[in-house]
Amino acid sequence: MVNIVHKFGGSSLSSAERYQAVANIILAHTEAGDCVVVSAAGKTTNTLVKLWQSYQQSDQQAVSDILLQLDNHQRTLIEQLLSPTARYAALNMLEQELALIAQQAQQQSLQEAALLAHGEVWSARLLATYLQQLGLAANDVDARQLFTLNDGQLLHQKNQQACAQLISANSINVVTGFIAADCQANTVTLGRNGSDYSATLLGSYCNAQQVSIWTDTQGVFSTDPRKVKKAIKYSKVCRGQANLLARLGNPVLHAKTLSPLKNTDIKLVVRSSYETEASATEIVKEGYSKAKRFITTLENIDLLRIDQLRGGEIGELSQLIQHSLHHFIENGDTYLLVPASATHQVVSHLQGRANIIESNLHGCAVVAPSNDVAQLFEQATQVLTEQSLTPRFSHQDADYILLLTDQSIDSDVLTLLHDKLINKGQELAIIVAGLGNVGEVFIEQLSQQLNRLQHHFSVKLVGLLRSRAMLFSPSGIALEQWQSQWQNEAIDYQQDDLLTRISELDYEHKVVIDITASEAFSELYPAFVNLDCHLISANKYAGTANNDWYQSLRRNLAERNLLWRYNTSVGAGLPINFALADLQNSGDSITHIEGVFSGTLSWLCSSYDGSVPFSDLVLQAQQMGYTEPDPREDLSGRDMQRKLLILARELGLTLELDDIALTPLMPEQLAQGDWQSFLDNKQLLDDFIAEKAADAAKDNKVLRYTGALTIAEGKVTAKVGLAYATQGDALANLTPGDNIFVINSQWYSDNALVIQGPGAGKEVTAAGVHSDLYWLIQNLK
Ligand SMILES: Nc1ncnc2c1ncn2[C@@H]1O[C@H](COP(=O)(O)OP(=O)(O)O)[C@@H](O)[C@H]1O
Numbered sequence: 001m002v003n004i005v006h007k008f009g010g011s012s013l014s015s016a017e018r019y020q021a022v023a024n025i026i027l028a029h030t031e032a033g034d035c036v037v038v039s040a041a042g043k044t045t046n047t048l049v050k051l052w053q054s055y056q057q058s059d060q061q062a063v064s065d066i067l068l069q070l071d072n073h074q075r076t077l078i079e080q081l082l083s084p085t086a087r088y089a090a091l092n093m094l095e096q097e098l099a100l101i102a103q104q105a106q107q108q109s110l111q112e113a114a115l116l117a118h119g120e121v122w123s124a125r126l127l128a129t130y131l132q133q134l135g136l137a138a139n140d141v142d143a144r145q146l147f148t149l150n151d152g153q154l155l156h157q158k159n160q161q162a163c164a165q166l167i168s169a170n171s172i173n174v175v176t177g178f179i180a181a182d183c184q185a186n187t188v189t190l191g192r193n194g195s196d197y198s199a200t201l202l203g204s205y206c207n208a209q210q211v212s213i214w215t216d217t218q219g220v221f222s223t224d225p226r227k228v229k230k231a232i233k234y235s236k237v238c239r240g241q242a243n244l245l246a247r248l249g250n251p252v253l254h255a256k257t258l259s260p261l262k263n264t265d266i267k268l269v270v271r272s273s274y275e276t277e278a279s280a281t282e283i284v285k286e287g288y289s290k291a292k293r294f295i296t297t298l299e300n301i302d303l304l305r306i307d308q309l310r311g312g313e314i315g316e317l318s319q320l321i322q323h324s325l326h327h328f329i330e331n332g333d334t335y336l337l338v339p340a341s342a343t344h345q346v347v348s349h350l351q352g353r354a355n356i357i358e359s360n361l362h363g364c365a366v367v368a369p370s371n372d373v374a375q376l377f378e379q380a381t382q383v384l385t386e387q388s389l390t391p392r393f394s395h396q397d398a399d400y401i402l403l404l405t406d407q408s409i410d411s412d413v414l415t416l417l418h419d420k421l422i423n424k425g426q427e428l429a430i431i432v433a434g435l436g437n438v439g440e441v442f443i444e445q446l447s448q449q450l451n452r453l454q455h456h457f458s459v460k461l462v463g464l465l466r467s468r469a470m471l472f473s474p475s476g477i478a479l480e481q482w483q484s485q486w487q488n489e490a491i492d493y494q495q496d497d498l499l500t501r502i503s504e505l506d507y508e509h510k511v512v513i514d515i516t517a518s519e520a521f522s523e524l525y526p527a528f529v530n531l532d533c534h535l536i537s538a539n540k541y542a543g544t545a546n547n548d549w550y551q552s553l554r555r556n557l558a559e560r561n562l563l564w565r566y567n568t569s570v571g572a573g574l575p576i577n578f579a580l581a582d583l584q585n586s587g588d589s590i591t592h593i594e595g596v597f598s599g600t601l602s603w604l605c606s607s608y609d610g611s612v613p614f615s616d617l618v619l620q621a622q623q624m625g626y627t628e629p630d631p632r633e634d635l636s637g638r639d640m641q642r643k644l645l646i647l648a649r650e651l652g653l654t655l656e657l658d659d660i661a662l663t664p665l666m667p668e669q670l671a672q673g674d675w676q677s678f679l680d681n682k683q684l685l686d687d688f689i690a691e692k693a694a695d696a697a698k699d700n701k702v703l704r705y706t707g708a709l710t711i712a713e714g715k716v717t718a719k720v721g722l723a724y725a726t727q728g729d730a731l732a733n734l735t736p737g738d739n740i741f742v743i744n745s746q747w748y749s750d751n752a753l754v755i756q757g758p759g760a761g762k763e764v765t766a767a768g769v770h771s772d773l774y775w776l777i778q779n780l781k
Pocket residue numbers: 008009010011012039193214215216217219220221222223224225226250251252253294296
């Protein structure tokens with residue numbers, strides 16, 4: 001039984017390495033009986049089209065040059081992929097086929113469709129042989145045996161039977177995309193880009209559960225992600241909008257792709273063969289996802305007005321020119337957008353009923369929810385006019401607009417259009433993990449913040465997580481009643497449940513706000529990034545994880561245009577990360593950061609004057625809830641070590657935690673054993689501190705526990721431990737409990753820049769998380 005039909009386009013088969021990557025995907029994602037539909041490798045079909053054109057122009061020289069080019073390309077792939085025996089047979093076959101093409105060209109008997117079909121035949125044969133070489137049961141299937149058309153109409157019953165007979169249940173079926181046969185067994189093609197259609201056809205004939213279109217982008221975006229960096233990947237797109245985009249010439253899906261799926265439950269996904277871990281776009285039935293906004297560009301098209309267009313004629317024309325066609329009605333007249341290269345064919349086919357209104361135009365179409373269309377029409381026209389691209393022709397339809405211009409829409413203009421048109425009306429889904437003191441205050445503050453944020457974005461809280469239970473409501477949790485909703489609806493969850501819920505969210509943007517102190521939760525960050533979530537962390541673990549993991553997370557975030565804020569992981573709400581980023585962005589270079597980054601240690605050191613034993617202060621702090629449950633966690637200095645590492649990485653340094661020297665604020669013996677043994681030996685701590693304080697006092701200094709990072713002549717030193725602060729200095733004057741950051745830089749060399757204030761506390765920390773959220777939203781706009 002066919003479970004999944006996979007389709008790999010030319011972009012996924014552009015080199016031997018890509019074939020290998022595709023084989024790995026097949027190894028991981030297919031079972032015996034599944035189908036793999038392939039297109040011609042890279043741009044082979046374009047080359048074959050050029051060959052056909054040269055043949056028609058009787059340009060013998062060009063024909064042989066192109067044949068040589070094809071030979072080289074295929075030969076390289078075969079030589080790089082196949083073992084000597086298989087290689088010999090494959091090269092032999094290729095040689096014979098190319099010789100036949102050359103002979104037919106000479107004898108003037110070349111057939112266009114049969115010529116173009118070679119690209120797909122070569123891909124299927126090579127991939128199947130390569131898979132066999134890897135030990136997989138695989139066979140290549142020529143789709144001309146599967147799909148028959150009569151007068152352009154598919155013979156469904158016959159095709160279904162052919163699929164039942166020829167698709168093997170015991171091996172991987174590598175099927176040629178793009179091609180079919182007519183009743184006389186002549187080759188016909190399904191139109192440029194038509195392998196997507198082959199895949200869904202096969203899926204419907206074989207009753208598959210899913211069709212996966214693997215391509216070179218991660219799914220369907222708001223616009224071409226190669227042209228606009230901030231293009232948004234949509235997790236769900238309705239069939240209607242996908243179809244419209246395809247008809248408007250967008251290459252990500254072929255225009256007929258969706259038709260075989262009508263009245264079926266076959267799932268259709270578009271995903272990346274380059275980044276297999278990345279989340280995909282699912283093309284869902286109408287009503288299963290909200291309508292989105294898209295911009296697609298058009299190049300080199302002519303606008304034709306057609307008199308008396310007959311039913312089915314568009315299908316015939318697109319079959320004739322091998323290209324999708326879009327038509328619309330404006331003021332009662334029917335217009336057709338035709339690739340300029342095919343206008344001649346269309347005009348002659350329509351025998352006097354086609355009038356060329358405008359030629360060689362470019363432009364764009366904006367697909368959008370119908371309520372937005374009128375407003376978008378005005379905005380798009382304005383942007384284009386401001387860019388001196390006043391539309392030559394425009395059309396406003398129920399669910400899209402069309403603007404045709406003289407010059408093409410380059411990346412810069414497309415980015416402008418995208419900024420102005422697409423980034424409005426978007427929604428941000430918030431998932432908050434950690435509902436302790438800070439988490440609860442964050443949610444309380446969120447209801448007030450929401451009004452302010454709504455001016456920029458529609459923001460919804462959709463998920464709340466504790467370590468074992470979660471409340472998930474894709475349409476939004478009512479902030480005023482979250483606690484009662486939690487009581488009634490929170491459910492136990494495993495990691496996979498959480499990831500599935502996030503993957504199903506139908507929002508343009510998602511952010512996971514981690515207010516936990518859990519290392520295990522931070523380990524999920526790469527999975528969140530694969531699901532296109534932005535991150536906000538108060539949690540310090542990800543920022544201080546080993547450098548390889550950390551750098552790979554950063555890379556993945558950057559590749560997906562995702563943002564990560566973690567200001568509250570150091571100094572709670574104090575704007576230390578902002579300040580460091582700002583200084584560096586303005587050209588300054590930081591030479592030294594020193595300070596107290598722990599509210600607990602700040603309170604202990606600043607409160608100590610020798611009148612009360614230090615251990616009493618520790619117990620007092622514990623009772624007031626200032627310390628970790630076991631205060632030795634604070635006294636160990638590890639928390640400050642982590643914070644200093646986060647600051648160091650903020651400066652672009654690639655330190656590891658162990659590169660920061662650490663001396664705890666207690667004698668070594670006290671770190672061992674349970675809490676009772678600490679209490680039994682607390683005198684050791686008191687003696688240790690008293691001795692250090694006396695030592696400091698000799699020079700009129702006081703005890704502080706500090707972190708310090710120095711960059712001098714390219715050398716970095718970092719340490720956390722006891723320091724003696726000179727009376728009157730900022731560090732010595734610290735209000736108990738406050739954090740302080742003393743920053744020296746090129747510009748702040750003699751007189752340091754000092755940031756000081758409460759470095760802990762639920763209100764300020766929650767407010768700091770809000771500041772990160774606000775920053776995120778500003779940057780998404
Ligand atoms: N909205 C969009 N979303 C995704 N890709 C798009 C979009 N608009 C244009 N593209 C382009 O479509 C290309 C994928 O189509 P195509 O090259 O035909 O793939 P394949 O060879 O896999 O069939 C991408 O490389 C991308 O540049």
